[in-house]
Amino acid sequence: MERLRWAVRSWQLTAGMWTRSAMAYRASFALMLGANILITSLDFVVVVLMFQHTDRLGGWSLPELGLLYGTSAFALGTADLFVGSVDGLGERIRAGTLDVMLIRPAPALSQACAERFSLRRLGRPTQALVVLIWAASAVRVDWSWDKLLLLAALLVSGTVIFCALFIGGATLQFWWGEAKELQNSFTYGGATLLHYPPTIFAKDLVAGVTFGLPLAFVNWLPLLHILGKPDPLGLPAALQFASPLAAAASVLVAGLLWRAGLRAYRGAGN
Amino acid sequence: MTSSARLYLAIARGSFRRYSTYRAATLAGVFTNTVFGAILAYTFLALWRARPGLGGYDTAQAVTYIWVSQSLLITVAVWGGGFQDDVQERFRTGDIAVDLYRPVDFLGWWLAADLGRAAFHLLARGLVPITFGVLLFHARLPHSVLTWPVFLLSVLLAVLVSFALRYLVSLTGFWLHDSDGVRAVMLVVSMFLSGMLLPLGLFPDGLREAAQALPWAALIQVPTDIFLERDSASAALGALGFQLLWAVLLLAAGRAAQLLATRKVVVQGG
Numbered sequence: 001m002e003r004l005r006w007a008v009r010s011w012q013l014t015a016g017m018w019t020r021s022a023m024a025y026r027a028s029f030a031l032m033l034g035a036n037i038l039i040t041s042l043d044f045v046v047v048v049l050m051f052q053h054t055d056r057l058g059g060w061s062l063p064e065l066g067l068l069y070g071t072s073a074f075a076l077g078t079a080d081l082f083v084g085s086v087d088g089l090g091e092r093i094r095a096g097t098l099d100v101m102l103i104r105p106a107p108a109l110s111q112a113c114a115e116r117f118s119l120r121r122l123g124r125p126t127q128a129l130v131v132l133i134w135a136a137s138a139v140r141v142d143w144s145w146d147k148l149l150l151l152a153a154l155l156v157s158g159t160v161i162f163c164a165l166f167i168g169g170a171t172l173q174f175w176w177g178e179a180k181e182l183q184n185s186f187t188y189g190g191a192t193l194l195h196y197p198p199t200i201f202a203k204d205l206v207a208g209v210t211f212g213l214p215l216a217f218v219n220w221l222p223l224l225h226i227l228g229k230p231d232p233l234g235l236p237a238a239l240q241f242a243s244p245l246a247a248a249a250s251v252l253v254a255g256l257l258w259r260a261g262l263r264a265y266r267g268a269g270n
Numbered sequence: 271m272t273s274s275a276r277l278y279l280a281i282a283r284g285s286f287r288r289y290s291t292y293r294a295a296t297l298a299g300v301f302t303n304t305v306f307g308a309i310l311a312y313t314f315l316a317l318w319r320a321r322p323g324l325g326g327y328d329t330a331q332a333v334t335y336i337w338v339s340q341s342l343l344i345t346v347a348v349w350g351g352g353f354q355d356d357v358q359e360r361f362r363t364g365d366i367a368v369d370l371y372r373p374v375d376f377l378g379w380w381l382a383a384d385l386g387r388a389a390f391h392l393l394a395r396g397l398v399p400i401t402f403g404v405l406l407f408h409a410r411l412p413h414s415v416l417t418w419p420v421f422l423l424s425v426l427l428a429v430l431v432s433f434a435l436r437y438l439v440s441l442t443g444f445w446l447h448d449s450d451g452v453r454a455v456m457l458v459v460s461m462f463l464s465g466m467l468l469p470l471g472l473f474p475d476g477l478r479e480a481a482q483a484l485p486w487a488a489l490i491q492v493p494t495d496i497f498l499e500r501d502s503a504s505a506a507l508g509a510l511g512f513q514l515l516w517a518v519l520l521l522a523a524g525r526a527a528q529l530l531a532t533r534k535v536v537v538q539g540g
Contacts, residue, residue: 028450028451035454035458039457039461042458042461042462045467046468049474052472053320053321054317054320056320057317057320058316178292178294179298181299182301192306192310193309196312196313196316200315201309201312
C-alpha cells in the first residue's frame with residue numbers, strides 16, 4: 001500500500017513538472033488544446049454524417065451510438081492523459097534514458113507514464129464528455145440510480161482497462177523496440193471499434209475482443225444492460241456487470257508484463 | 271542523364287533505403303493499418319446495408335474505398351510527417367540556415383527525399399492491407415488492366431500535392447519559429463477534406479462542392495475513385511488534370527514562399 005502511494009506520488013511530481021514547463025507558453029498551449037479538441041471530434045463528426053443518410057446503424061440510433069462513442073472516447077482519452085506517455089519506452093531504451101529512470105528513487109513505471117505529461121490531452125475526454133451528456137439526455141432510457149451507477153462504474157473501469165492496455169502494449173517494446181505503433185492497434189484501434197455497436201462486426205471479432213483483450217467490458221457489455229438490448233453473442237447477463245473485475249484482471253496482467261519486461265531488460269550500458 | 275537528375279535520384283534512393291531500415295516499425299504499422307481497415311470496413315458495410323448504393327458506390331466499392339484509403343494514408347502522408355519532421359528538427363537546431371546555402375535546390379532536395387519515402391511506403395504499407403482486404407472482404411479490384419498505371423500516376427500526383435502542402439506548412443517555421451500549431455490545424459483539415467474519413471460525395475451540400483474543389487481531394491478521394499473505376503475515361507483524365515493543376519499551383523507557391531524566406535534569413539544575417 002505504501003509502495004502504491006509512493007508510485008502515485010512520483011507520478012504526480014513528474015506530471016507537475018511537465019505541466020509547469022508547458023504553462024510557460026500559454027498561447028501555444030491554448031492553441032494546441034483547441035486543435036486537440038477539433039482533431040478528436042472528427043470521428044464523431046463522421047458518425048453524425050453517416051446518420052445523415054440512415055437513422056439506424058446495426059440497429060442502433062444516433063444517441064445510442066453517442067453513448068458508445070462518449071464512453072469509449074472518455075475512457076481512452078483519460079487513460080492517455082494518465083499513462084499515454086509510456087509508449088515512448090522503446091525510444092528511451094534506444095537512447096539509454098531508461099537507465100536514468102531506473103536509478104532514481106522512484107518507480108520507473110510512474111516516471112515513464114508521466115514523462116512529457118501534457119494537459120492538452122484533456123481535449124479528448126472533454127469532448128467525449130460533451131457527447132456523452134448529450135447522448136444520455138437524448139436516448140430513450142429511464143435513468144434510474146442503478147443505471148447511473150453502472151454508467152459511472154463503466155467509465156472508471158473503462159479508463160483502467162485502457163491504462164492496462166497502454167502499459168501492457170508498451171512492454172512489448174522491451175523485446176521489440178520499434179513496436180510502438182503495434183500498441184496503437186489495441187488502444188486507438190480498440191476505441192474506434194467500441195464507437196460502433198457490436199452488431200455490425202463479425203461474431204468472432206466480438207468474441208475475440210470480449211475475451212482476448214477485455215475491450216467489450218469498457219462499454220459494450222454494460223451499455224447492453226443500460227439500453228436493454230439483446231447481446232449478439234448471448235453471453236451470461238452477469239458479465240454486463242463484470243467491468244470492474246475485468247479492469248482488475250487487466251491491471252494484474254499489465255503489471256506482470258511490466259515486471260517480466262524489466263527483468264528481460266539488459267540496459268544500454270551507460 | 272544530367273548530373274542533377276542523377277543527384278536527385280540518389281537522394282530518393284537514399285530516402286527509400288532509410289525508411290526500409292526500420293523493419294519492425296514497418297511491420298507494426300502494416301498491422302495497425304490492417305486493423306483499422308477491418309474496423310472501418312465493417313462500419314461501411316453496416317451503412318451500405320442500410321442504404322445500398324449510397325453516394326453511387328455499390329457495397330463492394332464502398333468496402334474497397336476503405337482498403338485503398340488505408341493503403342494510401344501513409345504514402346501520401348495525410349497526417350503530415352516524412353520530410354516535415356526532418357525540416358522541423360533542422361529549424362530547432364538552426365541547421366536550416368546552412369541548408370539554404372547548399373549548392374542543391376532546397377525544394378528539390380526535400381521533394382526527392384519525399385518521393386523516395388512515398389515509394390517505400392506504397393510498397394510496404396500499401397500492398398499488405400489491400401491484399402488482406404481483397405481476400406477477406408469481397409473487395410473490388412480494377413476490371414481494366416489499364417486502370418493500374420493510371421492509378422499509380424494519380425498516386426504520384428497525390429504525393430506531389432501532399433508534399434507541396436507540407437512544404438508550405440514547414441516554411442511557416444521561418445516566420446513562426448515553431449510550426450506545431452499550423453501542423454495541428456493542417457492535420458484536421460487534411461483528414462477531413464481528403465476523403466480519408468468518409469467519401470466526399472457523402473458530405474452535405476455546399477460542404478461537398480467545396481471539399482471536391484480544394485487541393486486535399488487530390489490526396490485520397492481522386493486516386494481511390496480512379497482505382498474503383500467510378501468515372502469514364504475522359505472524367506478520369508479530368509481528375510488527373512485537377513491533381514496536376516493543384517500540384518503546379520502549390521509547388522509554385524512553395525517556391526515563392528521559399529524566396530521570401532531566404533531573403534528574410536539574409537536580412538537577419540544567417
